[in-house]
Amino acid sequence: MSAPLSPTALLTALRTEGVTVVEHPGWRSNNRDHKGRWGPVHGVMIHHTVTTGTAASVALCFQGHSALPGPLCHGVIAKDGTVHLVGNGRANHAGSGDADVLKAVAAGTAAPAPDRSGTDGNTHFYGFECVNLGDGRDPWPEAQLEAMARASAALCRAHGWSARSVIGHKEWTRAKIDPRGFTMTAFRTRVTARLSTTPEPKPAPRPAPKPTVPAPALQPFPGTAWFRERPSSPVVTAMGTRLVAVGCSAYTEGPGPQWTDADRASYARWQRRLGYTGADADGWPGATSWTALKVPYTA
Known part of the structure; x- marks a missing residue:
């Protein structure tokens, strides 16, 4: 231990x-x-x-x-x-x-x-x-x-x-x-x-950055598995808002924080807009299509 x-x-x-x-x-x-x-x-x-x-x-x-x-x-x-x-x-x-x-x-x-x-x-x-x-x-x-x-x-x-x-x-x-x-x-x-080697001398320490935690401008991709768990998160709302903005809405109300079939249908429209077909346009977000959507960062 x-x-x-x-x-x-x-x-x-x-x-x-x-x-x-x-x-x-x-x-x-x-x-x-x-x-x-x-x-x-x-x-x-x-x-x-x-x-x-x-x-x-x-x-x-x-x-x-x-x-x-x-x-x-x-x-x-x-x-x-x-x-x-x-x-x-x-x-x-x-x-x-x-x-x-x-x-x-x-x-x-x-x-x-x-x-x-x-x-x-x-x-x-x-x-x-x-x-x-x-x-x-x-x-x-x-x-x-x-x-x-x-x-x-x-x-x-x-x-x-x-x-x-x-x-x-x-x-x-x-x-x-x-x-x-x-x-x-x-x-x-x-x-x-x-x-199997002898450790080398440590490099000179770099100066510490300013004591802030900068938020990224765009939301990092949470992973397809995260969406398949049907989360309730502001990230889902931000995604849905972007899908509406780019003309890929399948919503009758919302979007909101809870992942729904409407979110998946809207995302599938976005995937087809990008040229995806078949199983590649199944509505589950992937890293490449997510990056292209440019979802704003949500704390």
């Missing part, structure tokens, strides 16, 4: 591993500890954000959104390889997953494919959100992959873990596909290579 690293120990481990770190104002006390236990920790979980842009991604992961309060991870890893620390303690990133996977990670053995849920991963995993659309086409720059491996290795080294303690979200639950665009087997090979 491993106790979570303190904020100072986490920062030291990352910088000792050669990671360039930015401390987001307030990250040391930003957590969801009032909702459940944090620790013992057994591993590191890798995610993709389904967003673009460092500032918007960091802001979203720090504060979360109406359906999922922040922090949504412990660190956001940008395309340029910078790790932005946004949380310390329990974070809303892993959710429910397979107890057998957790046992394997804790034992340092190969994890089975997940086939059940019911175990709280937010208690036991550090989480890194890596900026990527997760569509299989958005590239993973070498600087970003290297920083992801170094950050994972830093935690493994600090706790005495092997690379088998590093898993992807999709290896924790069948309900997720992240990270997409590389294999976790290849990624763990990177981490193993890092752990």
Whole structure:
């Protein structure tokens, strides 16, 4: 069993591993500890954000959104390889997953494919959100992959873990596909290579940004799975308002915060406007069509 690293120990481990770190104002006390236990920790979980842009991604992961309060991870890893620390303690990133996977990670053995849920991963995993659309086409720059491996290795080294303690979200639950665009087997090979080396001197700290949490101009894509759960959220209202504005309304009243069949019918009109047909115009939002709709950010 491993106790979570303190904020100072986490920062030291990352910088000792050669990671360039930015401390987001307030990250040391930003957590969801009032909702459940944090620790013992057994591993590191890798995610993709389904967003673009460092500032918007960091802001979203720090504060979360109406359906999922922040922090949504412990660190956001940008395309340029910078790790932005946004949380310390329990974070809303892993959710429910397979107890057998957790046992394997804790034992340092190969994890089975997940086939059940019911175990709280937010208690036991550090989480890194890596900026990527997760569509299989958005590239993973070498600087970003290297920083992801170094950050994972830093935690493994600090706790005495092997690379088998590093898993992807999709290896924790069948309900997720992240990270997409590389294999976790290849990624763990990177981490193993890092752990076989002597850590490099830490880079000079970057100055902290101004103590504000800027809201992105446009709403990051919440994910298709989020819409399939038929949420009630201001994000749905903002989406519907945009669909009306672009002439794709199928509403007889509203739009409102509760996802309805009218929202899906309206979104299907938008998809057809973009040239989608068949199953690609089924009314469930996707990352590309969502970006094109330009839904204003909703706190």
